[in-house]
Amino acid sequence: MPTAKDSSEVIVFAPATVANVACGYDVLGFAIDEPGDYIVARHADKPGLRITAITGDDGKLPLDPEKNTATVAALDLLHHLGMTDRGIEIEIHKRMPFGSGLGSSAASAVAGAYAVNKLIGEPLSKMQLLPFAMTGEASADGAWHADNVGPCLLGGIVFIRDNDELDVAQLPVPKNLWAAVVHPDIEILTKVAREILPKDIPLANATQQIGNLGGLLCGLIQSDYGLISRSIHDVIAEPRRQKLIPDFYKAKRAAMAAGALGFSISGAGPSVFALCEGKEIAEEAGEAIAKVFNAIPLSNQVHISPVNQKGVQVVDKIPELK
Amino acid sequence: MPTAKDSSEVIVFAPATVANVACGYDVLGFAIDEPGDYIVARHADKPGLRITAITGDDGKLPLDPEKNTATVAALDLLHHLGMTDRGIEIEIHKRMPFGSGLGSSAASAVAGAYAVNKLIGEPLSKMQLLPFAMTGEASADGAWHADNVGPCLLGGIVFIRDNDELDVAQLPVPKNLWAAVVHPDIEILTKVAREILPKDIPLANATQQIGNLGGLLCGLIQSDYGLISRSIHDVIAEPRRQKLIPDFYKAKRAAMAAGALGFSISGAGPSVFALCEGKEIAEEAGEAIAKVFNAIPLSNQVHISPVNQKGVQVVDKIPELK
Structure with missing residues (x-):
């Protein structure tokens, strides 16, 4: 179990994304600098994952970790790593509107998986986090498409050849x-x-x-x-x-x-x-x-x-x- | 009227092409080295475009220049250039089967337009010949798609963004x-x-x-x-x-x-x-x-x-x- 690189707390920012990009329905998306969501993850003595605070959601988001997009992603990751007994506290700071078409739920899911992965010493790469972030987003959205989660996680312009197989490629970004x-x-x-x-x-x-x-x-x-x-x-x-x-x-x-x-x-x-x-x-x-x-x-x-x-x-x- | 670069006769080879390339229906095609069609174009005293010989067609192709794919393309080009009174003789040597899925009619159309363009001193570039070759192929096929004509004319792997606008791009070809x-x-x-x-x-x-x-x-x-x-x-x-x-x-x-x-x-x-x-x-x-x-x-x-x-x-x- 990785501990050497553990830090007591991490703060992550997950950016908004533009999916579809006109002709790329369900297969293309890119990230922008702002807005985006912030998530804080910190170690806790008490075993298990808990949400200790949510701001910016007008009280709309569930505090139950099994129902919140961000923690569904994080739990899926911890489950995969056999580390669900780890004591972790999560704060979610929404800075993106819901139902905006800016990948709000994707940003939360990506931030949740990424923050916890960082906190526990980064056992997985960004690309390896993709399926867990996808699980988080799918819990909110019901659909399984990586055109928000992909660019939010990886940055740049991301093309998804196949959503089921999560076969994604980062494209070079024209300079200007x-x-x-x-x-x-x-x-x-x-x-x-x-x-x-x-x-x-x-x-x-x-x-x-x-x-x-x-x-x-x-x-x-x-x-x-x-x-x-x-x-x-x-x-x-x-x-x-x-x-x-x-x-x-x-x-x-x-x-x-x-x-x-x-x-x-x-x-x-x-x-x-x-x-x-x-x-x-x-x-x-x-x-x-x-x-x-x-x-x-x-x-x-x-x-x-x-x-x-x-x-x-x-x-x-x-x-x-x- | 270009004459300086005129030669008395040109022989051209237009290669077979693989169109669609699985997922690229009507938008992607590439050329191969053989088979292909040969066309000979030469100057003649008598004004107008004539077909003097066709081989390899089992007698199936029309000798009437207004009905033959190769000369429909060439005539469209000559019409565009205001040179329909030029005396030109055409020989068509089919070395590709009909209805084979190898772009047989496209090869004849491309060869016709290209040979005549060469014979009269190459007033147009290959890319500029595209619409005339398309007219030729459409006369045989009835449809208007550049995924055979494009790669036959230009070589390589050709992607067609829009068939109506003939917006085509040559892709780099992986070495091996x-x-x-x-x-x-x-x-x-x-x-x-x-x-x-x-x-x-x-x-x-x-x-x-x-x-x-x-x-x-x-x-x-x-x-x-x-x-x-x-x-x-x-x-x-x-x-x-x-x-x-x-x-x-x-x-x-x-x-x-x-x-x-x-x-x-x-x-x-x-x-x-x-x-x-x-x-x-x-x-x-x-x-x-x-x-x-x-x-x-x-x-x-x-x-x-x-x-x-x-x-x-x-x-x-x-x-x-x-």
């Missing part, structure tokens, strides 16, 4: 790729966003989507911004899910007019994202999108970020709430 | 990637092979296919043979089209047992291909596949080839028939 992510203050449950999708789609649409996903991957790998831009189209989920987001196409037009490479729904929504070449265009696109929501009026938060290449990480402290 | 392509002597019309496909497919299948296509592209770009192998699966066309090919799954098992990375139908079939790491495995896979067809018995031709990186090219002469 930025995102404007805007979260309008409405809630969409992933379940509802999934039910709005048809069970069958035209083969012609699948071929289009396959062409665009392939184009996006080639564009990302080869830093070809033109190809990236021509490829960011979703003919499957976006046309149906946009109905759940007020003035979606108006926001899209505004982002594209501001010079974005592409614009679509982040995960199941309601957050939207614009991929951009450079920080400046991302800021302009973010502003343009916010303006559309403000005019409704629909309050919203804008996040401008490069692709976060680190994923979940240990931090010194939890920053004060702004 | 070989193919065993086996053509059993039955004929499948592309039209029939298309009609066997459903109009709608389950979204879950589309997601699987998208994951595999993305994995295959990443694997090819990053020379990751493991990822290539895990990705070569077609859940859309192969399960339906395999019925048209006797003992398809037996041949697949034989190829995989011989060490192939993957095995599927070439284009619309009946040809099948095994992608392999190295010439030796490709030879073993080719032999194993042939053995399955021989046992039926079903005569067949085996072609062992690396990915042909040149595409259509000028040659000195037409080799003797073996």
